[in-house]
Amino acid sequence: MPAIEVRTPQRNYAALVARGVLDELPRHLPRGHGRVFVVSTADVWRHQGERLARALDGVDHAVLHLPGGEEQKRLAPLEALAERMVHLGGDRSSIVVAFGGGVVNDMAGFLAAIFMRGIPVLQVPTTLLAQVDAAIGGKTGVNLVAGKNLIGSFHQPLAVLVDPSLLATLPEREYRAGLFEVIKYGVIRSPEMFEILRSARARVFAQDPEVVDGLIADSVRIKAEVVSADERESGLRRILNYGHTFGHALEAETGYARLLHGEAVGFGMNAAAFLAEQLGLIPAQTAEVMIETVLAYGPIPRLAELDAGRLVSRLAHDKKTIQGHVHFVLPVRIGEVVVRSGVAEAEVRRAMERALAC
Numbered sequence: 001m002p003a004i005e006v007r008t009p010q011r012n013y014a015a016l017v018a019r020g021v022l023d024e025l026p027r028h029l030p031r032g033h034g035r036v037f038v039v040s041t042a043d044v045w046r047h048q049g050e051r052l053a054r055a056l057d058g059v060d061h062a063v064l065h066l067p068g069g070e071e072q073k074r075l076a077p078l079e080a081l082a083e084r085m086v087h088l089g090g091d092r093s094s095i096v097v098a099f100g101g102g103v104v105n106d107m108a109g110f111l112a113a114i115f116m117r118g119i120p121v122l123q124v125p126t127t128l129l130a131q132v133d134a135a136i137g138g139k140t141g142v143n144l145v146a147g148k149n150l151i152g153s154f155h156q157p158l159a160v161l162v163d164p165s166l167l168a169t170l171p172e173r174e175y176r177a178g179l180f181e182v183i184k185y186g187v188i189r190s191p192e193m194f195e196i197l198r199s200a201r202a203r204v205f206a207q208d209p210e211v212v213d214g215l216i217a218d219s220v221r222i223k224a225e226v227v228s229a230d231e232r233e234s235g236l237r238r239i240l241n242y243g244h245t246f247g248h249a250l251e252a253e254t255g256y257a258r259l260l261h262g263e264a265v266g267f268g269m270n271a272a273a274f275l276a277e278q279l280g281l282i283p284a285q286t287a288e289v290m291i292e293t294v295l296a297y298g299p300i301p302r303l304a305e306l307d308a309g310r311l312v313s314r315l316a317h318d319k320k321t322i323q324g325h326v327h328f329v330l331p332v333r334i335g336e337v338v339v340r341s342g343v344a345e346a347e348v349r350r351a352m353e354r355a356l357a358c
């Protein structure tokens with residue numbers, strides 16, 4: 001079983017990728033632990049709860065539900081859950097098991113970070129996006145009205161259990177949205193992954209374990225490598241934002257309602273490929289291959305009526321804009337990106353227009 005090490009100043013831990021790893025969950029609980037609080041949503045629990053409950057047979061635990069959904073990724077439900085935990089005998093020896101998609105991973109991780117000033121969390125992601133991204137790296141938090149993920153903390157898990165068999169019940173659109181993040185890893189770090197995504201599309205869509213499990217493990221490995229080199233995103237970790245700078249602007253412009261996060265990243269990768277081509281970083285043919293690949297994993301909802309100018313002005317408000325400078329992660333070839341700031345606004349606008357027209 002691929003055991004991928006994540007090394008951070010806070011703690012070192014393993015991300016384990018294997019079908020059936022969920023069933024071994026109790027092995028990853030620390031000796032002498034107190035009550036286990038499984039934090040999930042009614043939706044995830046309906047699809048996959050039985051398996052987790054079976055794995056926890058004989059372990060003292062309680063299952064708590066968050067409302068689920070990006071619009072409910074707020075502080076208030078965490079306060080209510082913390083009250084419940086105290087009521088149910090939670091203390092400093094308690095453990096949180098975050099069982100769900102990225103929303104649950106972020107919220108339950110943050111709950112663990114602040115409950116009694118911090119208790120351990122075990123991440124068990126159930127969406128593709130969470131398996132290859134959100135559950136690894138220790139970023140936790142919730143949204144404010146003012147913007148996404150504006151309160152939170154770094155709280156590294158005890159371990160991340162990535163069980164690709166959990167994806168069998170995932171709605172197809174959610175699965176596709178996660179695949180855009182997998183494409184991202186190919187573009188930023190792995191021509192081999194990118195090639196598999198191009199040549200084995202039907203097998204990827206069919207969730208063929210021979211292809212998909214390898215892609216998930218490779219994605220986890222890349223995320224782990226990058227996070228291990230740069231936990232707090234001062235340097236290398238920025239490359240993980242490939243497609244995200246544009247994507248965040250699009251999500252904000254559409255009120256976080258029309259697109260899934262991964263779809264917005266797909267749009268963002270197209271805009272980044274166009275921009276890189278305009279700036280002479282990649283030839284037109286490479287940009288074309290990148291865009292063609294993203295579109296082959298679509299559809300991304302139609303966006304043609306959106307105004308590129310408004311998206312450009314949103315870029316300045318991104319949380320990752322540093323002292324007014326927008327940093328763009330741009331490809332220089334398939335498998336390598338650079339970070340650029342000081343890009344002329346007209347070029348950014350043109351790249352947005354071209355991506356909106358795709």
Ligand SMILES: NC(=O)c1ccc[n+]([C@@H]2O[C@H](COP(=O)([O-])OP(=O)(O)OC[C@H]3O[C@@H](n4cnc5c(N)ncnc54)[C@H](O)[C@@H]3O)[C@@H](O)[C@H]2O)c1
Pocket residue numbers: 041043044047048068069070073100101102103104106126127128129130133134135136137138139140148149166167168169170171174261262
């Ligand atoms: N912390 C990080 O580093 C990081 C990185 C990327 C994204 N994120 C966050 O992740 C969130 C998005 O995560 P997401 O895309 O997983 O969305 P999500 O958590 O909302 O899950 C998507 C949907 O899939 C359902 N679902 C989950 N697992 C299922 C399963 N196995 N079977 C059937 N249905 C299932 C959920 O109920 C939900 O309706 C965003 O809030 C984003 O900010 C965090």
